[in-house]
Amino acid sequence: MSKDAHFSSEFEAAEMHRRSHHEQWKERLASFALAIVIGMGLVAFYNWRRVIPDQLALGAAVQVKPAFWNGMPVNGRRVDDYPEVFPPKRYKPGDDLWVWLGNSQMHSINQLQEHDEVAVAHASRIMNFPVFGLSIPNASLRENLAVTGWAFSKAKPQWVIVPVVFYMFRMYDLRTGFHEIYDDAAKKSLAATSIGADMAKEIEKLGSEENRDAQGTSRLGFSLQTWSEEKLSALVSSHSQVWRDRDQAYAAVMNDLYTSRHWFMGIRSDTKRPMIPARLEANMQALSALIDLAKKNGARVLVYVAPIRWDVEPPYMLDQYFSWKKDLEAACARDGASFVDLDRLIPDNLWGTVSDQVDFMHFQGKGHEILANRVTQEIRKIEASGQAE
Amino acid sequence: MLFNSLTFLIFSVLMVPPAVFGPAWMRKAILFFGGIIFYAFWRIDFTFLVLFTAFVDWYGGLRIYHAQSAKAKKVWLVLSLTMNLVVLGFFKYFYFALGTTQSIVALFGGTFELDLPFKIILPLGISFYTFHSLSYVFDMYRGIVPPIKYYTQFITYVMFWTQLVAGPILRAHEIVPQLENYKRPTKGEAVYAIEEILQGFFKKVVLADQIAPMVDAGYAMPVDTLGTLDVWVLAFAFGFQIYFDFSGYSSIALGSARLMGFQFPPNFNWPYLATSPREFWRRWHISLSTWIRDYLYLPLQGATFNKRSRVGLADAKSDQPETETRRTIALFLTWFIMGLWHGANWTFAVWGIWHAAFVWLHRVTEPIRVRFPMMVRIVGGFVLTLMIEMLAWVFFRAATLTDAFTMVYRALNPAYLGVRSLRETAYLHVFSYMAGFLIVAAAWRINKMPQLPRPVRFATLACSHGVMFFFVFLLLRQAKSFIYFQF
Numbered sequence: 051m052s053k054d055a056h057f058s059s060e061f062e063a064a065e066m067h068r069r070s071h072h073e074q075w076k077e078r079l080a081s082f083a084l085a086i087v088i089g090m091g092l093v094a095f096y097n098w099r100r101v102i103p104d105q106l107a108l109g110a111a112v113q114v115k116p117a118f119w120n121g122m123p124v125n126g127r128r129v130d131d132y133p134e135v136f137p138p139k140r141y142k143p144g145d146d147l148w149v150w151l152g153n154s155q156m157h158s159i160n161q162l163q164e165h166d167e168v169a170v171a172h173a174s175r176i177m178n179f180p181v182f183g184l185s186i187p188n189a190s191l192r193e194n195l196a197v198t199g200w201a202f203s204k205a206k207p208q209w210v211i212v213p214v215v216f217y218m219f220r221m222y223d224l225r226t227g228f229h230e231i232y233d234d235a236a237k238k239s240l241a242a243t244s245i246g247a248d249m250a251k252e253i254e255k256l257g258s259e260e261n262r263d264a265q266g267t268s269r270l271g272f273s274l275q276t277w278s279e280e281k282l283s284a285l286v287s288s289h290s291q292v293w294r295d296r297d298q299a300y301a302a303v304m305n306d307l308y309t310s311r312h313w314f315m316g317i318r319s320d321t322k323r324p325m326i327p328a329r330l331e332a333n334m335q336a337l338s339a340l341i342d343l344a345k346k347n348g349a350r351v352l353v354y355v356a357p358i359r360w361d362v363e364p365p366y367m368l369d370q371y372f373s374w375k376k377d378l379e380a381a382c383a384r385d386g387a388s389f390v391d392l393d394r395l396i397p398d399n400l401w402g403t404v405s406d407q408v409d410f411m412h413f414q415g416k417g418h419e420i421l422a423n424r425v426t427q428e429i430r431k432i433e434a435s436g437q438a439e
Numbered sequence: 440m441l442f443n444s445l446t447f448l449i450f451s452v453l454m455v456p457p458a459v460f461g462p463a464w465m466r467k468a469i470l471f472f473g474g475i476i477f478y479a480f481w482r483i484d485f486t487f488l489v490l491f492t493a494f495v496d497w498y499g500g501l502r503i504y505h506a507q508s509a510k511a512k513k514v515w516l517v518l519s520l521t522m523n524l525v526v527l528g529f530f531k532y533f534y535f536a537l538g539t540t541q542s543i544v545a546l547f548g549g550t551f552e553l554d555l556p557f558k559i560i561l562p563l564g565i566s567f568y569t570f571h572s573l574s575y576v577f578d579m580y581r582g583i584v585p586p587i588k589y590y591t592q593f594i595t596y597v598m599f600w601t602q603l604v605a606g607p608i609l610r611a612h613e614i615v616p617q618l619e620n621y622k623r624p625t626k627g628e629a630v631y632a633i634e635e636i637l638q639g640f641f642k643k644v645v646l647a648d649q650i651a652p653m654v655d656a657g658y659a660m661p662v663d664t665l666g667t668l669d670v671w672v673l674a675f676a677f678g679f680q681i682y683f684d685f686s687g688y689s690s691i692a693l694g695s696a697r698l699m700g701f702q703f704p705p706n707f708n709w710p711y712l713a714t715s716p717r718e719f720w721r722r723w724h725i726s727l728s729t730w731i732r733d734y735l736y737l738p739l740q741g742a743t744f745n746k747r748s749r750v751g752l753a754d755a756k757s758d759q760p761e762t763e764t765r766r767t768i769a770l771f772l773t774w775f776i777m778g779l780w781h782g783a784n785w786t787f788a789v790w791g792i793w794h795a796a797f798v799w800l801h802r803v804t805e806p807i808r809v810r811f812p813m814m815v816r817i818v819g820g821f822v823l824t825l826m827i828e829m830l831a832w833v834f835f836r837a838a839t840l841t842d843a844f845t846m847v848y849r850a851l852n853p854a855y856l857g858v859r860s861l862r863e864t865a866y867l868h869v870f871s872y873m874a875g876f877l878i879v880a881a882a883w884r885i886n887k888m889p890q891l892p893r894p895v896r897f898a899t900l901a902c903s904h905g906v907m908f909f910f911v912f913l914l915l916r917q918a919k920s921f922i923y924f925q926f
Contacts, residue, residue, distance in 0.1 A: 075627035077893070081900045082630060088905025093912055220862065223656040252659060274480040275440055282445040300913045311867075328664030328860040 096299035119174035125183030129227030137205035146179035156185035160402035166415025172422030190221030191333035199240025229256035440480035474598030535783035564604030607726035632697035639690030647684035666858030670850035714820030739769035790834035
């Protein structure tokens, strides 16, 4: 054998030779056939054990509740869905409209009853115009800023309501859905602030391939490959339910892995998570930019500390939490937003559990009504007093 | 065409059986047109560029072979080399050169603008197919390979679809004889090939693509917020991503070729188990390392080749006294070029120099190292090499040189040990990948042991391949291309 072929591959070459010629190929084929059976068995198992993605994130006790006012939807809970529901139908510039941001607290209800509504539905009924919920599960303030930038490119709400959760300040990433919904108008809207301008560039890079290659090599754009993949995928999906529902099976697998990890590491819903200073700082800056953006668009901002459960100790480092609330209040005063602390608003009996553990985030239907009443009262009070003009 | 796609699976099903079982003319036609079709699935227009450059090299090779004088040979070599470098330079390095020029002009207070009426698109795999075809011209010039008579056969070699866009970088002598004296794969080879393809898919779509979002998010963080541990975690994370991405591609390439009866040399050999920087490059992207060694490094340091050799400078002999200075200059220059080969950015050049520096350091510290016990050298070498190689990936992945240097500085400065910017899950993921890698490496070695009972090996293979099949089935998606496609 030549020296070249020997170059650091003797071992592999010998192994290949052994595998190819000296081992019983029938045994290897049988082993591979068994592997296919095992693989397909796992596929069938997880296809049967399907989960509802929202249930996966929230647990069986908490359910997502779409909100309607006058027969039209008044909330979106996934970035990709926003363009379908916002701005609300029949909306014209100048119409009354509030936007209510937030995380899954805004679109889900613990122990959902038949006539329960989420806060934005109550608020819309109280105000008699759309109070529109644009929430995202586990949204950071950076993502709230991105949503606000997008929303102002589509409509001119008079108020932006921003619930803040301490845990949200541990998040940083922007999800790829923003890349899909961000058109030029949205980028221009977001870029009105300095942080927003950087974020607009970040969103531009969010496409799965674009951030890999500055010159566009790996960006397929239109190609025979993209065309054939679409056709083939559609063809296989139309003939195979198992292939079509791979996302469901994948969600179930991830759920099992996630649960196993939590079990192995001893992570529970009440496990205390420390704050990450750099992320806290980035989200505080995003909040300031959000307020600035709203003001530039002639809107007012109400920032409130979102309700959490207090009958058990919250999963926060409490000294960090109280210090953060003070900083938040000071930042709102500095930037010209209204601030109210509602973290103890919801009574203890209106909370529940999530996946058999204490749920600190999602309360029952009555809690949403209390929240809507309180927030609308706050805004009316502010408007009456002329505060935050 | 991307390997990790339904299109490629269908393409393989249509191409492989007739190529293996059909008559010779059919096999030749399939291999010739298959490469062109494979490339055209990315861009039809750029297929003509590959055909053109390959034609020039094929024709140049013939003229070199038939040239009566050394001068004429040299003229044709220079013509071919110039054409390749001009094409590569224009498509791959134009913007880089422009940006560098602008930066230099700006240093002197001036401005330099150039608005092109078109956008230059980097042709898929240009660095790879250029190297394929250049190696043939070099070997023709050295007179160590016979000429390829037919253009169609040369195209079959250059555009062989399993190695067209991301290697392994094959020489003519590694593939042309196999085309001429075709041997069908044995049943054992065929089964092994299918296993290899499955392993490649698993490495790409399950391991590389699943860690990619974490890497992208981590590198999107402002670098001045990252702590020591953060940088190490990101360095390791990208190190695993690129390894699984590229070695996954190579496994699919080698397996696909083997399924048709063609044996390619392996491109990876557990690189992260290397115990020295030099050994790392004998285990990572082996076909590139050998190419660079034979056509760049050895000539730069003044080596000559054995005229009777069929494998180029692998049989190198040095007929002039080699000075350590020349050897060192050759080392650094080679790595500088190798860095730029990977990407048109100064970050890649520094990445190359980084490797040169550590290979050189390893060489000059040999008298000291030999004093240590063997076990210390192996374990210490493994740990140090792993850290050096992983940290080098920061230059490869960071957006700018400033970002890369800031990250490396923070990685090595204990003052940033208390700073943390990533969530706990990032640390956990990287730890899991590292632990998983070592466990699999150990299991792989144990599973090879002849004394291991056959039922144990049988069950291990069946279960591991079963799990791989399951995850590949769930995660095989359109789109995500291989990182090395951009080179």
